[in-house]
Amino acid sequence: MDIKDNAQLKILVECAPIGICILDAQTFVAEMVNDKFLEIARKPKADIIDKWYWDAFREVKHLYQAALENVAKTLQPYHADEAEVTLIRNGQAEHIVVTFVYAPVKDEHDKATKIAVWVLENTLQVNARKKVDRDNALLEKERNRLYEVFMEAPAGICLWTGPDLVYEMVNPAYQRILAGRNLLGRPILEAVPELKGAPLIDSMLDTYHYGTPFEVHELHVPIADYEGGPTIDRYFTFNYVPRRNLDNQIDGVFNFVFEVTEQVIARKKVEEREKHFRHLADLVPAKISNALPSGEVTFFNQHWLDFAGMGFEELRDFGYHQMMHPEEIQAFQDGLGEAAKTGIPFVSEMRFKNTEGRYIWHLNIASPILDEEGKIQMWVGSTTDIQKIKEEEQRKADFVSLLSHEIKTPVTSIKGYIQLMKREIGKDSFQREKISGGLDRLDRLVMQLTALVSDMLDLTRIETGHLHLNKKPVDLDALINEVAGDFKMTNPERELMFSEQGNFTVAADRDKIAQVLINLISNAIKYSPADSPVKITTSQNSDGISVSITDQGIGISEKDHKKIFERFYRVEGKGKYQFSGFGIGLYLANSIIELHGGKLSLESEPGSGSTFTFLLPKEE
Incomplete structure (x- = not known):
């Protein structure tokens, strides 16, 4: 050159x-x-x-x-x-x-x-291409894993592609729903011609063309058990979700389906008048929440939102820690820290404030979800209302305390009378009147203890379903007169008024109805002034024969009307500790009347006395 x-x-x-x-x-x-x-x-x-x-x-x-x-x-x-x-x-x-x-x-x-x-x-380009290759390989792996999950899922799952909704993937559960049909590679209206003209197809196309998710529960779909067969009434729960490609374009529709025909038909037989079906989403009775490892809450279920009276964003921003009882926050935070270290769920009983400002007891479980390396991926919280259990425990504790008192009082008196009579007998000349009076008192105390034990036995029999009735024709008027007569002997100063309206006979267990009368009359005497009368009346209507016991006592507020028949329930308020008893008399009475096929009801206002009425079916 x-x-x-x-x-x-x-x-x-x-x-x-x-x-x-x-x-x-x-x-x-x-x-x-x-x-x-x-x-x-x-x-x-x-x-x-x-x-x-x-x-x-x-x-x-x-x-x-x-x-x-x-x-x-x-x-x-x-x-x-x-x-x-x-x-x-x-x-x-x-x-x-x-x-x-x-x-x-x-x-x-x-x-x-x-x-x-x-x-x-080419360093940047090659590295970028390798990353894309790795990402594509990972994506393919995830798709394969997802495919395996779909194939093993108990729900029916299929994938439709193209505007004709051609079956591209069908899992075994879905194939069982449409048993005997060749689905793959066929448009849905060719594989399932029964769906032509059904609104369901419009929903599928809306999901494909516009990405609109669709969910419907217990939908009635007339469809054949096999291709070409006669249609029958079947019910399904559907969920359509669009599938998007890497360009974020919709190229298919996932269908998740459960057949619920048996469940719907069974419910329709029991509830023929019911027109709307329940949704399946909120069957879990607990309050469920999810949070990130940082503690930021990402989900509250409807039970939480209803309890707090807030929407999700409101409750998330407010912070459900604000609903905790102040005395329990530190222990909760310490428990979460320990759970984060050990991976073991933290279980505690704690109180949360409801919309009325009242703290309600809950069983709270905070579970850390760990990845393969033991790092926390998320928190799952399950919070169950145990307020009634707590109240029941407290009532049981109160019951045991009161029962101890009820037993101790007559036992102490029995011991005192026995010592008194022993001293009297030890004298050279003892007074028979004292011995006779002491024996009479001992007899009443023993009867009191016997009645208490009988109530306890009946309580156990009712709880275990072993309280049996010996039904025979019972002259109701005679029974009332007999029980009232016993009360007049032990309470001569109290006026008991029985207004007989006829000669009523019922099919009942005489001893158990007598026990109901004794409980209601003794309550009327206990909770009313000594100089006020207790009235007993009977009446008859088409439903049966009613017996009412009316007093002029302290009365009962409306909020306690239903609870008063619960086991161990005793009305709160002034004078609560002025009366003995431990909350099983009315529970036993109500249970006995219900076993007879009857009903025990209450009419009362504070300061205006009470009327307890039980209804028994007439003797057939």
């Missing part, structure tokens, strides 16, 4: 968009190098120009020296596509990817005078 050619070559080298280094073909000394080559090499120009090429690139000499020399000998170029090499750049070893060519530059005699080294760095 002449000087003019070298000048043109120099301009070409300097303006090229890729790295170029021109070497002497005999000595491999660098004669020209452009800025792009220096940018890739990241070595000083003085370390390359006019130097043997391998002095500058000793770190790759063992890899490519032979290839370069072979180019000079054979005049055949050498190509290296996306070669991964370790190069010393800016004094540091770096792992890079380059595409380069050793190309001979020939003279007019077809001899190599120079060798051009063309180089392009």
